[in-house]
Amino acid sequence: MKHARVAYEGVIYDAIQLGEGIQLTNGKIVMEDEVVWLPPFVPQTIFALGLNYAEHARELSFHTPSEPLVFLKGPNTIVGHRGKTVRPSDVTFMHYECELAVVIGKMARNVKAKDAYDYIRGYTIANDYAFRDYLENYYRPNLRVKNRDSSTAIGPWLVDAEDIQDPMNLKLQTFVNGEKTQEGNTSDMIISIPELIEYLSGFMTLNPRDVILTGTPKGSVDTKVGDEVVTEIEGLGRLVNTIVAEPVLQQ
Known part of the structure; x- marks a missing residue:
């Protein structure tokens, strides 16, 4: 459902x-x-994965990490379907990231990969924008790259886990103003969903409504004010987002 x-x-x-x-x-x-x-649910802790698709890492001229490259995002970053994301006036490269988002359904601690799917509530689409001008170190992204207000669209639906037969074989696509600019498959993840849950739950407790953004395939394209960005994942629907200009403050 x-x-x-x-x-x-x-x-x-x-x-x-x-x-x-x-x-x-x-x-x-x-x-x-x-x-x-x-947003189709109110997130608790938001985990995001960097460089979890090999082709995307090569696209950015980075080596793939030897263990999950995880960072946290604040609730201020989340916006729903048909929401708007601000392009800062000083940015020269702001790109989308179509990602499968995994929503935890029950408390998880020291979960083994073979049991990990039992702890998943469902899946949704995330479009997690990156502001590359602010990037200091891709292996430890700084706050300004990934924690700007309304920079992560999620939705429109939270799809029950049992309705997705194989989350590790889903087609992902992104369209900018109707033109396809990104395509990939979750089968190309370097670190799988069960491995991510085992890794995270091995040193901390995961709770219901925690969400894991699992990374994006290659195809990073700069987006401009006025662009409509549509991210699609097989079985989950299509998430629409629009880029808007930074408000001008009155003196």
Whole structure:
């Protein structure tokens, strides 16, 4: 089943996909363009993976890391489907990153890879923008690269884990203004989803609604103000995001 969180007539609802529309928890059926889309769940800890696809690492002229390159993101970074992401006025290279997001469903500690799927609630799409001008060290990305407000779109749906037969074999695509600019498959991950859960839960407790952004394939393209960026993952839907200019502060 596909789950969402939306605002409709000033009230926030949980919702599910129903045909071409969505059904709110009060039973009302509305069309997708009648609501404001929120992230499909409220994240707890947000883990992000760098350089987890070999071709992407080569594209950036970096060696693949010997263990997961993990960093944390704040809740300020999250925005929903059809949301807007600001391009800072001083940035010369701001690129999208289409990523499979794994949502934890129950407390996990010292989980072995063979058991890891038992701890997953579901999956969603993430578009985690990077602001390359601020990059100091890709092996330890600084806060300004990955923690800007509304820089990570997620959604539109949280898809139940049991509805995704093989999360390690899903097609990913990105389109900028309708033109395909990125394509890959989760089978190309260097460190798999079960291995990531084993690694993280080996030294810390994972909790429900923690989310792991699992990295992006090659195909990093600069985005400009006004661009519509659509990230798609097989079985999960399509996530729409628009780039907007930084507001001009009044003197």
